[in-house]
Amino acid sequence: MELILNGVTKTYGAKQALQGITLRLGPGIVGLLGPNGAGKSTLMRLLATIEKPTEGSILWDGADIAKHPNRLREVLGYLPQQFGVYPNMTPVEFLEYIAAMKGLSRKSAKRRIQELLEMLNLGADSKRLLGGFSGGMKQRVGIAQSLLNDPSLLIVDEPTVGLDPEERIRFRNILSMLASNRIVILSTHIVTDIETVAPQIAVMLKGKLVRYAEPEEWLQIVEGKVWNVVVPSSELIRIQETYPVSAAIHRRDGVHVRIVSEREPDLPAALLPPALEDAYLYTASKWEVTP
Numbered sequence: 001m002e003l004i005l006n007g008v009t010k011t012y013g014a015k016q017a018l019q020g021i022t023l024r025l026g027p028g029i030v031g032l033l034g035p036n037g038a039g040k041s042t043l044m045r046l047l048a049t050i051e052k053p054t055e056g057s058i059l060w061d062g063a064d065i066a067k068h069p070n071r072l073r074e075v076l077g078y079l080p081q082q083f084g085v086y087p088n089m090t091p092v093e094f095l096e097y098i099a100a101m102k103g104l105s106r107k108s109a110k111r112r113i114q115e116l117l118e119m120l121n122l123g124a125d126s127k128r129l130l131g132g133f134s135g136g137m138k139q140r141v142g143i144a145q146s147l148l149n150d151p152s153l154l155i156v157d158e159p160t161v162g163l164d165p166e167e168r169i170r171f172r173n174i175l176s177m178l179a180s181n182r183i184v185i186l187s188t189h190i191v192t193d194i195e196t197v198a199p200q201i202a203v204m205l206k207g208k209l210v211r212y213a214e215p216e217e218w219l220q221i222v223e224g225k226v227w228n229v230v231v232p233s234s235e236l237i238r239i240q241e242t243y244p245v246s247a248a249i250h251r252r253d254g255v256h257v258r259i260v261s262e263r264e265p266d267l268p269a270a271l272l273p274p275a276l277e278d279a280y281l282y283t284a285s286k287w288e289v290t291p
């Protein structure tokens with residue numbers, strides 16, 4: 001089970017959405033992190049064989065998916081960013097419909113749907129109409145449809161948008177549970193979505209893969225560079241213009257601002273242990289000036 005990207009580039013007219021992405025993935029979760037417009041969804045669509053690279057190649061277990069898309073499609077699960085359900089169907093009807101489109105036999109689909117409804121904690125709601133489901137429940141139905149064929153490659157694009165904190169945590173737990181025997185690619189612009197579940201994190205900025213590393217390596221980038229400074233709220237804008245700011249908490253004694261700075265700032269400052277958010281912001285700020 002191996003996915004290799006070799007110099008993958010995608011252009012739309014004059015727009016380069018992806019530039020020379022090279023990456024090798026094995027089983028487990030990889031978190032793909034980047035701001036809106038970084039190219040994550042484009043990359044997901046290429047991996048899902050919906051579009052082809054303009055240059056470069058994507059190999060699934062050695063086969064080029066542009067030439068042999070079915071090799072990957074058979075083992076692919078995809079939860080796109082915009083995932084819609086039919087409001088007048090129950091989860092069972094909806095999943096049966098998707099299973100039929102994927103070419104699963106009725107008998108194995110029925111069994112698999114029951115398994116997935118139990119696993120995703122939807123069993124008690126299996127006879128309700130999807131139109132009345134919460135965002136989190138719909139998202140679990142989305143995951144269920146992506147798992148119908150027990151995929152070896154599972155791609156989930158911005159899955160936590162619109163979910164409440166409890167559903168977010170539940171969703172992360174589901175993904176961790178699924179990652180043991182497949183490659184899971186989780187794309188997001190929210191650091192907390194991936195920091196607890198992804199042992200490998202790839203950051204994309206402006207269509208390029210900036211770095212692919214373990215969380216510990218990300219943290220090393222900002223070791224000794226994260227500071228807490230307390231300033232009056234009138235100073236906050238100046239601070240934000242000067243440093244990457246990963247948090248600003250308003251307290252009685254002023255605003256406690258968490259900044260990333262290579263040198264000790266010219267303000268009373270206390271050094272803090274680094275977090276992934278600091279590393280991400282610092283990397284993005286460096287990339288702004290030296291693309």
Ligand SMILES: Nc1ncnc2c1ncn2[C@@H]1O[C@H](COP(=O)(O)OP(=O)(O)OP(=O)(O)O)[C@@H](O)[C@H]1O
Pocket residue numbers: 012015016017034035036037038039040041042043158189
């Ligand atoms: N079909 C298309 N035609 C033209 N430009 C496109 C197309 N798809 C994407 N782009 C452009 O490519 C760039 C990357 O877009 P993409 O949607 O992949 O980013 P993203 O990181 O997924 O961000 P978001 O989370 O906002 O979707 C953007 O500048 C976008 O406008």
